[in-house]
Every structure is written in structure tokens, then in C-alpha cells.
Amino acid sequence: MTTQQRSNPIYKYIGGAAAAGVTLLAAYYHDRAIFDENREGIKTIGGWPLVGNLPLLLQYKEKMHDFLFESFKLLEDRTLTMSALGIPRHIATVNPANVEHVLKGPEFHGAMNDLFGNGIFNANGAEWKYQRKTASHVFNVKNFRDQFTDVFVQEIEYMSEKIWDSALEKNEAVDFHDIMFKFTLDSFILLGFGVQLNALGSKGKVPFAAAFDEAQKNTFQRFVNPIWPVTERIQKLAMPWKPSMNEHLHVVDSFAREVTEKRREEIARGEEKKDLLSRFMNARNDKGELLNNTELRDIVLNFVIAGRDTTAQALSWTFYLLMNHPRVEEKLMQEINEHITDDVMHDSPALYEVIKNMKYAHAVFYEVLRLYPSVPLNQKYALNDDVWPDGTEIRKGDYILWSPYSQGRNEENWGPTAEQFRPERWFDANGELKRETQGQWPAFHVGPRVCLGQHLATLEALVAITFLLKRYKFKLIPGQDITYQVSLTLPMKNGMMVTVEKRE
Numbered sequence: 001m002t003t004q005q006r007s008n009p010i011y012k013y014i015g016g017a018a019a020a021g022v023t024l025l026a027a028y029y030h031d032r033a034i035f036d037e038n039r040e041g042i043k044t045i046g047g048w049p050l051v052g053n054l055p056l057l058l059q060y061k062e063k064m065h066d067f068l069f070e071s072f073k074l075l076e077d078r079t080l081t082m083s084a085l086g087i088p089r090h091i092a093t094v095n096p097a098n099v100e101h102v103l104k105g106p107e108f109h110g111a112m113n114d115l116f117g118n119g120i121f122n123a124n125g126a127e128w129k130y131q132r133k134t135a136s137h138v139f140n141v142k143n144f145r146d147q148f149t150d151v152f153v154q155e156i157e158y159m160s161e162k163i164w165d166s167a168l169e170k171n172e173a174v175d176f177h178d179i180m181f182k183f184t185l186d187s188f189i190l191l192g193f194g195v196q197l198n199a200l201g202s203k204g205k206v207p208f209a210a211a212f213d214e215a216q217k218n219t220f221q222r223f224v225n226p227i228w229p230v231t232e233r234i235q236k237l238a239m240p241w242k243p244s245m246n247e248h249l250h251v252v253d254s255f256a257r258e259v260t261e262k263r264r265e266e267i268a269r270g271e272e273k274k275d276l277l278s279r280f281m282n283a284r285n286d287k288g289e290l291l292n293n294t295e296l297r298d299i300v301l302n303f304v305i306a307g308r309d310t311t312a313q314a315l316s317w318t319f320y321l322l323m324n325h326p327r328v329e330e331k332l333m334q335e336i337n338e339h340i341t342d343d344v345m346h347d348s349p350a351l352y353e354v355i356k357n358m359k360y361a362h363a364v365f366y367e368v369l370r371l372y373p374s375v376p377l378n379q380k381y382a383l384n385d386d387v388w389p390d391g392t393e394i395r396k397g398d399y400i401l402w403s404p405y406s407q408g409r410n411e412e413n414w415g416p417t418a419e420q421f422r423p424e425r426w427f428d429a430n431g432e433l434k435r436e437t438q439g440q441w442p443a444f445h446v447g448p449r450v451c452l453g454q455h456l457a458t459l460e461a462l463v464a465i466t467f468l469l470k471r472y473k474f475k476l477i478p479g480q481d482i483t484y485q486v487s488l489t490l491p492m493k494n495g496m497m498v499t500v501e502k503r504e
């Protein structure tokens with residue numbers, strides 16, 4: 001603006017009116033984002049004029065789960081609301097009755113990404129029902145006992161030899177978190193597609209694993225970034241050498257297609273195969289037709305996506321907590337030594353039966369998922385007005401947020417020891433293992449879309465925990481910053497370096 005313009009009374013008038021307007025708006029929206037309505041009866045953290053909680057959310061974006069947990073504590077309530085400029089109003093709850101109410105209601109999953117295709121995560125209505133039913137036939141006790149346990153044992157033997165025995169011999173520190181990701185990828189690819197990927201045996205990343213990891217990362221970015229088509233185009237221009245999402249998907253799809261074509265030939269020759277892909281080849285879709293290659297790819301890959309990261313993270317947090325709680329580790333060792341003999345370790349169906357009855361090991365795993373749920377935060381969109389069990393009034397269009405991470409640490413839910421790692425809380429007065437209601441412990445979700453793989457994940461985790469603890473003693477290298485990375489799941493941000501000793 002020139003000096004002449006500045007002294008013009010019209011400009012002065014406009015400037016003054018604008019300033020007065022902003023001041024009035026700031027006075028009206030003194031604690032919340034502009035144009036956001038107040039919500040009577042729901043506690044809120046006071047925000048800044050016009051931008052609401054946006055500065056706080058940005059400040060704590062790397063510690064989002066703890067920020068939420070502390071907010072519930074501060075407000076002394078289990079339901080709260082936040083208002084932040086640019087983000088639709090959210091109502092967050094850690095009240096088990098609310099969580100159960102919300103998640104038992106109708107559920108519609110929006111299309112996440114090309115990586116998921118038309119698999120169960122993106123499916124709704126009849127298509128979802130059919131996929132869920134077909135999968136539940138495959139996830140039966142007989143298959144768990146006679147086949148799945150053996151897949152996990154095979155991979156643990158491979159991991160022991162390639163990683164832990166070698167680290168022992170060379171006295172080398174290892175990133176435990178990274179190894180768990182390789183272990184669960186290898187085991188779910190073997191279980192799902194019936195092929196050995198050997199991520200555990202490779203120094204760098206095998207091409208499928210690299211493409212799969214990048215495609216998953218990209219899926220998360222697309223989930224949190226509404227303008228992803230623009231961002232991805234800019235990235236392509238700025239870094240043309242970096243493979244795009246489509247190129248990653250091509251690697252993943254080619255792998256699935258090649259394995260599927262080969263498997264069809266093997267089955268046609270009369271070979272008997274037990275992986276999920278082969279089992280689904282006999283299944284029919286909702287129109288009564290045999291599944292085509294794309295349908296098979298989507299179904300099997302959805303299981304790999306669902307199970308791989310979640311189980312790897314749960315295993316990593318389990319060992320982190322055990323290394324920091326020698327009392328619990330010792331008690332678990334007693335149970336392992338009582339139940340897991342050399343004979344059992346070489347007889348998978350017997351191992352399955354033994355592990356099923358290891359109560360303390362189950363309690364440890366549930367307790368880990370209470371404090372470090374692999375899906376720490378989740379949200380839904382209210383399709384209609386509603387009233388929650390705690391009286392909170394929900395309006396159509398509200399975003400509902402529930403946080404298994406905050407819920408598990410909340411004292412009103414779990415008593416004064418809520419923040420402590422105490423597997424004993426999972427036993428009743430008669431020493432029997434008690435399973436909490438889904439609302440109280442939503443680690444595996446609640447209601448009709450409850451995790452389809454919860455028993456498989458528990459089996460894989462307990463086989464890995466018992467075998468690894470029986471053979472090795474892990475020690476955390478001191479001075480590391482072990483923390484989570486904010487993501488759709490709960491990975492360790494900086495990994496977890498450990499040393500290993502042979503267990504006497």
C-alpha cells in the first residue's frame with residue numbers, strides 16, 4: 001500500500017471495520033474454532049480464539065495418544081469434545097458403555113485405498129457378510145491346531161537360526177521391532193499364499209516387502225491427507241526417481257498374480273495345498289461363482305495387511321514390557337517351563353492344546369494390548385442424532401473418536417493401578433482367566449466387525465513369546481527413546497535395540 005493509499009479515509013475505514021469484525025468474532029468464538037457451535041453438557045479443553053485446539057493438536061501431534069489420555073484426566077470425565085480450525089468437531093470417549101453402544105451400531109467402512117481392493121476392510125453389506133462368513137469357515141479350530149500353529153513354529157525356527165543364534169554368536173545388538181515385522185510378514189505370507197518370502201533371511205528388504213511397506217505407508221498418508229492426489233503429483237515432479245504408489249501396487253499385485261496362477265496349476269495337478277489362497281480357491285462368491293484372481297488377491301492380502309503390523313507391534317510391546325518388568329517375566333517363565341517341553345515344541349497340534357491352557361501367558365498378552373493396543377485410536381461418523389449411555393447428545397455429522405490407548409489407562413475404567421503393567425488383573429477371585437467385555441477392552445474392536453484374526457494373532461504371539469523366552473534372554477540397550485509413532489497402528493518410532501543371551 002502506498003503512503004497516499006494509507007492516508008485515504010476509505011482504507012482506514014475498511015481496516016478499522018475488519019479489525020472490529022475480527023475482535024467481535026474472537027470475543028464470540030473465544031475458546032473454539034470460528035463458526036464452531038458450543039456443545040452444552042460435553043466437557044472441553046479451552047482453546048484459542050478462532051482456532052480452538054489447533055495449536056495444542058499441533059504441539060502434541062507426535063504424542064497424540066498421551067495428549068488425549070491426559071485430557072480425559074484433566075477434565076475428570078470420560079467423554080470430551082475438541083474444536084480445532086480445519087478439523088470437524090470431534091467427540092471423544094473412553095467410556096466402555098459408550099464405546100459398546102457406538103460400535104454395536106451400524107458400521108460403514110469407507111474405501112481406504114487401492115491396496116485393500118475389494119477385500120473385507122472395504123466391503124460393506126452383503127459383500128462383507130459373505131467374506132466374513134467364508135473366512136470364518138477357514139479360521140476354524142482344526143486349521144488352527146493342525147496347520148496354522150505349524151506355520152508359526154516353522155518361522156520361529158527360521159528366525160531363531162537366522163537372527164538370534166547369529167546375534168548370540170557375534171555378540172551383536174539387534175533391532176527387535178524390525179525383526180518382529182519381518183517375522184510376521186514371513187509367517188502371514190506363508191500362511192496366506194503358501195510361499196516362503198524369507199524377509200528374515202535377507203539383509204535389506206526383499207522387493208515384495210519394500211513395495212508392500214511403501215504401499216501401506218502411502219495408505220496412511222492418503223488417510224490423513226485429504227489433498228493426497230495433489231501432494232502425490234507434486235512429489236512425483238519433485239522426486240521423479242522415487243517409485244509411485246502405482247509402481248508399488250504393481251509389485252504387490254504381480255506377486256499375488258504369479259503365486260495364484262502357479263497355485264491353480266498345482267491344484268489342477270492334484271497337489272494338496274493348505275494355505276489360505278488355496279482354501280479360498282474352492283470358495284464361491286455371493287453370486288455362487290468361483291473366485292477370480294482379483295477377488296483372491298484382495299481377500300488374502302487383506303489378511304496379511306490386517307495381521308502383519310498389528311501382531312508385530314503387539315509382540316514388540318510385549319517384550320518391551322517384559323524386559324522392564326522382571327517379576328512378570330519370571331512368573332511367565334515358570335509357566336513356560338511347566339508347559340513347554342522339548343516334545344511339545346516339536347509337535348504343533350500338541351503345542352496348540354498346551355498354549356490354549358497357559359493362563360498367565362494370555363493375561364500378559366491381554367495386559368499388553370490394554371496398555372499398547374495395536375489400533376490405538378479409531379473414529380466413526382454419526383449418520384443420525386443419538387444419545388449415548390452417559391447422556392451425551394450426538395448430532396448427525398459429528399465425528400466420534402474412541403481411544404483404546406486412553407481407555408486402557410483410565411483409572412475410572414481400571415482402578416488406581418490403571419497405568420501399571422499387572423497381568424494379575426485378568427484373573428478372577430477363583431484364579432480363572434477373565435475376559436473383559438468388548439466395550440471395556442476394545443483392543444480387537446467391538447460388535448459385528450470385531451477382529452476376525454484375534455485368535456490367530458493371539459496364537460502367533462503366544463507361540464513366539466513362549467519359544468523366544470524359552471531359548472533367549474533379551475536385554476534392552478539402555479538410553480533409547482522407546483516411544484510410539486502416531487499412525488493408524490502403534491509402531492515403535494525408533495525401533496528397539498536389544499542384546500540377547502542364551503537362557504540357562
Ligand code: HEM
Nearest residue numbers: 303306307310311314374375443444445449451452453457
Ligand atoms: C494383535 C493383533 C491384532 C489386533 C490388535 C487387531 C485389531 C483389530 C481391530 C481394532 C480391528 C477393527 C478395525 C476397524 O474396523 O477399524 C480389526 C479388524 C480386522 N482384523 Fe484384526 N487385529 C489383529 C490381528 C489380526 C490378524 C492376525 C488378522 C488375520 C490374519 C486380523 C484380521 C482382521 C480382519 C479381517 C478385520 C476386519 C474385520 C471386518 O471388518 O469384518 N487381525 N482388527
